[in-house]
Amino acid sequence: MKRIFLIGYMGSGKTTLGRAFARATGLEFIDLDWYIEERLHKSISILFAERGEDGFREQERKMLHEAGEFEDVVIACGGGTPCFFDNMEYMNRQGTTVFLDAHPEVLFRRLKIAKAKRPLLADKTDEELMEVIVNALQKRLPFYSQARLHFNAERLESYEQIDESVEKLKELINKNN
Numbered sequence: 001m002k003r004i005f006l007i008g009y010m011g012s013g014k015t016t017l018g019r020a021f022a023r024a025t026g027l028e029f030i031d032l033d034w035y036i037e038e039r040l041h042k043s044i045s046i047l048f049a050e051r052g053e054d055g056f057r058e059q060e061r062k063m064l065h066e067a068g069e070f071e072d073v074v075i076a077c078g079g080g081t082p083c084f085f086d087n088m089e090y091m092n093r094q095g096t097t098v099f100l101d102a103h104p105e106v107l108f109r110r111l112k113i114a115k116a117k118r119p120l121l122a123d124k125t126d127e128e129l130m131e132v133i134v135n136a137l138q139k140r141l142p143f144y145s146q147a148r149l150h151f152n153a154e155r156l157e158s159y160e161q162i163d164e165s166v167e168k169l170k171e172l173i174n175k176n177n
C-alpha cells in the first residue's frame with residue numbers, strides 16, 4: 001500500500017507534480033484543497049472569507065484525516081497543511097511525506113501569475129508578495145523539513161520538465177521504500 005503526501009509552499013508544484021505523478025504511477029490523486037471544496041461545496045477563498053483562517057484550518061485538519069485513511073493515493077496538501085495542529089506528525093505516521101522545495105524567486109515568479117485563488121496572496125502587490133513568501137518560508141521551514149524526503153521542484157515549467165520531475169520523484173520514492 002502506498003500513501004504519499006506532497007507538502008511545500010504555495011506554488012511549489014504539489015498540485016501539478018502530484019497529478020502527473022499519480023497519472024504515471026496509477027495511484028489515485030487527491031488534492032486536499034479540491035477535496036475540501038467538493039466536500040463543503042465552497043471555494044477555498046469563500047471558506048477563508050466566511051470562517052477566517054482559523055476556521056479553514058479546522059476544516060483542513062478534518063479533511064486531512066479523511067483523506068489520510070485512503071490507500072494507494074498521492075495527496076497534494078495545501079501549503080499550510082503541515083504547519084497547523086499535529087498534522088505533520090499525523091502525515092509522517094500515515095505515509096511517505098515529500099517536501100517540494102523551490103527557491104523563493106521561483107515561487108515568486110510562479111505565484112505572481114497564480115495568486116488570485118489564494119486568499120493569503122490575492123491582495124498583495126508584487127513587492128509585498130516577495131516579502132510574504134520569504135517571511136512565510138522562515139516560519140514554515142521547520143515544519144516542511146520534517147518531511148521524510150526532500151525534492152527539488154524547480155523544474156515544472158513545461159510538460160517535458162514535469163515528465164522529467166515525475167521520473168526523478170519516482171526514483172527518489174522507490175529508493176527510499
Ligand SMILES: Nc1ncnc2c1ncn2[C@@H]1O[C@H](COP(=O)(O)OP(=O)(O)O)[C@@H](O)[C@H]1O
Nearest residue numbers: 009010011012013014015016017110111114156
Ligand atoms: N498548466 C500549466 N502551465 C504552465 N505552468 C503551470 C501549469 N500548471 C502549473 N504550472 C506551474 O507550476 C506552478 C505550481 O503550481 P501548483 O501545482 O498549483 O503549486 P501548489 O499546488 O504547490 O501551490 C504554477 O504556479 C505554474 O508556474
Ligand SMILES: O=C(O)C1=C[C@@H](OP(=O)(O)O)[C@@H](O)[C@H](O)C1
Nearest residue numbers: 009010011033078079080118119
Ligand atoms: O499556504 C497556505 O496557507 C495555503 C495554500 C493553498 O494551497 P496551495 O499550496 O496548493 O496553493 C490553500 O490551501 C490555501 O490558500 C492556503
Ligand SMILES: [Mg+2]
Nearest residue numbers: 014015033076
Ligand atoms: Mg495546490
